[in-house]
Amino acid sequence: MVKRVTSFDVAKRAGVSRSVVSAVLNGTPGIGVSEEKRKMVLEVIRELNYQVDAQARGMKTGRSHCLAAYGNVSNSLFLQVLEGMQEACASHGYHVLLYPSGSSYEQRIEGLLDLFLQRRIDGIIALDRPHKVNEDWVQAVNKHQIPYVSVEGYPHHDGVPSVLMDYEESVHRALNFMWKRTKRIPAYLELHHQNPLGWGDNERRCAYERWMTSHGMEPVVYSEEDGIWSERIVYWKQWTEKFMASSCSLLTNWSRGAVYVSRAAQLLGIQVGKDIQLMACDNSERINQHLFPAITSMEVPYREMGLLAAQRLLEYVEGQRAVEDKSGIWVKALLEDRESVGLTT
Amino acid sequence: MVKRVTSFDVAKRAGVSRSVVSAVLNGTPGIGVSEEKRKMVLEVIRELNYQVDAQARGMKTGRSHCLAAYGNVSNSLFLQVLEGMQEACASHGYHVLLYPSGSSYEQRIEGLLDLFLQRRIDGIIALDRPHKVNEDWVQAVNKHQIPYVSVEGYPHHDGVPSVLMDYEESVHRALNFMWKRTKRIPAYLELHHQNPLGWGDNERRCAYERWMTSHGMEPVVYSEEDGIWSERIVYWKQWTEKFMASSCSLLTNWSRGAVYVSRAAQLLGIQVGKDIQLMACDNSERINQHLFPAITSMEVPYREMGLLAAQRLLEYVEGQRAVEDKSGIWVKALLEDRESVGLTT
DNA sequence: CTGTTAGCGCGTTCAA
């Protein structure tokens, strides 16, 4: 068996006490170390390939240098959050512990609390369902002073800090873009992909209506009632044909809507990006860029949100910011200019 | 500040010594505990919501109950591996620590070694590039006796255990499926999506050739030379038109190939799943199921591979299997019957 | 069979 190298080994070899080894590694104020000894220690550490036992250190310092990421791995949005989180953690010497959000939300969240109580993690970042608030959890967070940052959850809630996207701005930017490029009056297609419609969807629709009004146009909203919803291509061919009779520019709340219409248009011999302008408010299925034609969309910057969330969390953990400061963080959407919105001139 | 509850608190409250608390929690042999006291302790634990300090426990036991997952989060295949890994870990009380595989492979792998030496993790699962072997790493693994299982790496290498898919079987199954359903002679389209072509691609091509020969048919392989490769739809329209002159059944090594041909066919007014049969050997971009028509494919069961890898790793970690046992684990592909291969009768 | 005491593991930190 391979023997572990301990600080004791290093100290002995370098001819100093263990506290000096510790001081060299951590730059402890209050323990002076001569340049000579410092070099000696450093060299021995390299020579022996000494690595501090994270558990022992953690036990003493009360910090695990791990942040939990709470979310569902099969959700590609969560992955983007993870990416950003990893970036922030890497540059601060922290690690990411994956914690699966399973079927029973409450149970899982309990588990997170335990993890914190066990000192396995120093804080938590969660990709919550937008606008989903769980007051019990808020209670727990505040009772135990858990450093916690939510991504897309708890908008305007003063018990939990969250990173949120400005939905209104994103829709306005999308419309400005379409309008500037095509000069066609944009209609809005709202698919009920979740029931009831989420907070974001409502924000978006209102934003569309406001934009239209403020630009002196009449809003044209096609909102599917539950019954009308269909995945059948025949349905969408009919819909598209009818739609084309009166307009040729469409913004959809959900990427899938654009996909359906795009597909239908092509089957009807209508050129997407030329005869019809199509844009989606999101790319939650992450396929817009793979389609033909690729679909122009406003995308929620999950990566950035993860990064910002982690940075904030680290501020809490490292004591640079009081956990009582629950102020929110706002980000803007990304406009991905692809093929489904083209020049019409 | 919230005070931590320690085993001392529990012991005092329950009127026993700390060793009893420990014994109740771990079922330590050699320390008998009467049913009465056991219940008492359990109750106090619940009452105080006592949680064992993971760091202290880990320090004593030398086990962190964390497994590292080495891979790239933006790789959707890795995510499936993670899923399986989480499942295995959850049922054994382990946690998943994410470790990003970055630009410099060697550097990152060094980091993993450090993590192990720091006792932050008990073992490692890596989604390696297929067939990529790094002898330095193998050395390190064996020198330090690191529990390590590779997914898709190190085929037939006796220094590292890996979970691998049977490429040959997958191609044969695909061909059997297409043949049985359509009775059309299948051609093979090989896109050079990586350079040079990976191990799996070679395995697949050979498997195709063998299958054809053994069924008394002449293999028809369209292998793109680097120059010919193109993403342009015009190119694929021409290609498809030419192809259709002689056959109407095609297996592609990479999903993208099927996507191109499918798209081209539709533009040519050729019905996919009827006039032309299309199937892909993989779904690495995870979009086959979202397209119209959805593309039938053989899929690498990454989730299962992650699960098996983690189970094996846990055997090593828990001492149920010697780390010297580097035997490989083989899995079979998943056939996803979608729309691009239809009945022709 | 039931339970206690004492010492350990390893790095950090404070008083000397």
Next chain:
DNA sequence: TTGAACGCGCTAACAG
């Protein structure tokens, strides 16, 4: 600059 104590749970040795 150092010795000694500490943090928290585990466990071998030991005692009733």
